[in-house]
Amino acid sequence: xxxxxxxxxxxxxxxxxxxxxxxxxxxxxxxxxxxxxxxxxxxxxxxxxxxxxxxxxxxxxxxxxxxxxxxxxxxxxxxxxxxxxxxxxxxxxxxxxxxxxxxxxxxxxxxxx
Amino acid sequence: xxxxxxxxxxxxxxxxxxxxxxxxxxxxxxxxxxxxxxxxxxxxxxxxxxxxxxxxxxxxxxxxxxxxxxxxxxxxxxxxxxxxxxxxxxxxxxxxxxxxxxxxxxxxxxxxxx
Numbered sequence: 562x563x564x565x566x567x568x569x570x571x572x573x574x575x576x577x578x579x580x581x582x583x584x585x586x587x588x589x590x591x592x593x594x595x596x597x598x599x600x601x602x603x604x605x606x607x608x609x610x611x612x613x614x615x616x617x618x619x620x621x622x623x624x625x626x627x628x629x630x631x632x633x634x635x636x637x638x639x640x641x642x643x644x645x646x647x648x649x650x651x652x653x654x655x656x657x658x659x660x661x662x663x664x665x666x667x668x669x670x671x672x673x674x
Numbered sequence: 675x676x677x678x679x680x681x682x683x684x685x686x687x688x689x690x691x692x693x694x695x696x697x698x699x700x701x702x703x704x705x706x707x708x709x710x711x712x713x714x715x716x717x718x719x720x721x722x723x724x725x726x727x728x729x730x731x732x733x734x735x736x737x738x739x740x741x742x743x744x745x746x747x748x749x750x751x752x753x754x755x756x757x758x759x760x761x762x763x764x765x766x767x768x769x770x771x772x773x774x775x776x777x778x779x780x781x782x783x784x785x786x787x788x
């Protein structure tokens with residue numbers, strides 16, 4: 562396994578701009594998760610996919626956030642009209658099955674100026 | 675909703691000594707999973723140890739072991755023979771039997787003094 566990868570690792574943007582992050586899970590992992598981690602806090606769940614189906618979304622995921630996982634492989638997380646409060650580390654994780662361990666990627670650190 | 679509480683924002687220990695990190699959780703469920711994850715500075719989160727609630731035996735992984743007290747809803751992590759590479763943020767996490775998301779505590783920053 563090559564591990565979960567995320568791109569970009571860092572993103573600096575101006576308020577009001579749109580940003581998109583990509584996550585590539587471990588191959589053959591059919592479950593993919595997005596979490597957000599602000600400084601000094603534990604990660605908070607945003608959403609999860611089983612294959613290409615988005616099965617759960619947190620109320621933290623406002624209308625400005627959208628996630629996709631076409632063909633059940635990589636996933637993208639888009640934030641529209643970014644706000645300073647969106648500044649955080651966005652973590653992606655994947656797992657093989659429902660009871661299996663979630664393996665995390667290195668994260669994308671977003672800074673909104 | 676389930677909550678996870680780590681009451682120790684920071685801990686420090688001398689190299690080669692033993693340290694225990696605390697975690698308590700709140701749930702009305704009987705079947706669930708508990709985890710300790712380690713997040714080194716600027717590096718990705720990795721699993722340290724996991725415990726299934728239906729198992730009475732405490733999980734152990736080399737120098738890492740847990741003290742799982744189901745009735746008290748307590749799940750502490752003991753690190754024996756601490757090494758410099760153990761320095762990191764440690765997060766306790768909970769997952770319901772029927773759910774997918776992890777619920778994390780606030781974390782404990784562990785410093786290892788040489």
